[in-house]
Amino acid sequence: MSISVLGSGAFGTALAISLAGNGPVTLWARNAIKAQSMQDSRRNGTRLPGVVLPETLTISADIAQACTSDVLLLAVPMQTLRGVLEDHQAHLTGKTLVACCKGIELDSGLGPVTVIREVIPEASAALLTGPSFAADIARGLPTALTLACSDAGHCEQLQEQLTTANLRLYRTTDTIGAEVGGALKNVMAIACGAVIGAGLGDSARAALMTRGYAEMQRMALASGAKAETLAGLSGFGDLALTCTSDLSRNYRLGLSVGRGETFDPSITVEGAATARAVAEQAQRMGLDMPVTLTVTNLIDQRLTISEAVAHLLKRPLKEE
Numbered sequence: 648m649s650i651s652v653l654g655s656g657a658f659g660t661a662l663a664i665s666l667a668g669n670g671p672v673t674l675w676a677r678n679a680i681k682a683q684s685m686q687d688s689r690r691n692g693t694r695l696p697g698v699v700l701p702e703t704l705t706i707s708a709d710i711a712q713a714c715t716s717d718v719l720l721l722a723v724p725m726q727t728l729r730g731v732l733e734d735h736q737a738h739l740t741g742k743t744l745v746a747c748c749k750g751i752e753l754d755s756g757l758g759p760v761t762v763i764r765e766v767i768p769e770a771s772a773a774l775l776t777g778p779s780f781a782a783d784i785a786r787g788l789p790t791a792l793t794l795a796c797s798d799a800g801h802c803e804q805l806q807e808q809l810t811t812a813n814l815r816l817y818r819t820t821d822t823i824g825a826e827v828g829g830a831l832k833n834v835m836a837i838a839c840g841a842v843i844g845a846g847l848g849d850s851a852r853a854a855l856m857t858r859g860y861a862e863m864q865r866m867a868l869a870s871g872a873k874a875e876t877l878a879g880l881s882g883f884g885d886l887a888l889t890c891t892s893d894l895s896r897n898y899r900l901g902l903s904v905g906r907g908e909t910f911d912p913s914i915t916v917e918g919a920a921t922a923r924a925v926a927e928q929a930q931r932m933g934l935d936m937p938v939t940l941t942v943t944n945l946i947d948q949r950l951t952i953s954e955a956v957a958h959l960l961k962r963p964l965k966e967e
Contacts, residue, residue: 650672651672657695660691664704686707720745745774746775830925835855835856922939
């Protein structure tokens with residue numbers, strides 16, 4: 648079964664490199680000049696410097712060509728996913744669409760699988776998520792991910808097709824749990840980055856990770872997910888990675904907030920929009936999400952770090 652990756656950023660390129668180890672893969676780049684440059688030089692120098700693109704990987708700006716494949720991995724930011732689906736609906740209808748983004752759509756409060764189903768109901772929707780940095784995947788380092796698809800049989804087929812020499816996939820039919828875990832861990836990474844950036848220490852970070860995980864479970868269960876999904880790669884696994892490494896853009900945003908520095912606005916940080924979307928959703932659902940709300944107030948500059956710490960520490964005492 649043929650595979651294409653739509654989106655030539657670092658993560659999309661890394662996935663395409665790994666998948667090309669199994670056979671021919673097409674990587675779609677929106678910019679024709681960039682696509683030709685990558686095709687000729689066998690590099691994506693701006694996103695993955697030092698990594699050579701295999702000969703089994705074809706880079707193209709022709710969306711029609713890319714969409715002749717049976718399985719299409721959508722490696723685009725969460726907040727642009729709907730636009731890509733709408734713009735290329737004719738080419739995507741009837742395909743297997745695997746979202747490779749993590750977050751909640753700001754306007755609708757929906758996750759990536761749900762957005763795919765809403766825009767292109769004739770497609771088969773899935774989600775690839777979990778603890779992964781593009782540089783690790785591109786270098787062939789071992790990485791384990793969650794593949795979520797509501798159709799158990801199709802999910803098993805996809806698992807076999809998308810597993811590579813360095814990508815080990817675990818499957819689940821709990822798409823809601825995978826969506827919530829992948830989205831909310833980015834919010835918690837911003838919080839943990841802010842803690843370290845402000846010099847509050849590793850003990851405070853551990854506390855935030857733990858209480859943040861409790862919020863992830865609270866939202867997931869209220870949305871109909873399974874608790875065990877959040878204990879897996881798409882929840883706890885991704886949380887552990889992004890809350891402890893400055894390779895995470897969300898964590899780096901938090902570091903800048905904690906240090907009182909300006910963050911580069913050209914860098915896509917999924918957790919910022921997700922925090923706002925989840926805070927609104929939690930209010931509608933009547934859920935207590937203090938870490939998420941605090942992150943929203945921090946990035947929107949309604950609270951300072953010292954005020955945020957004081958607010959969280961003065962919350963009423965309760966059982967764990």
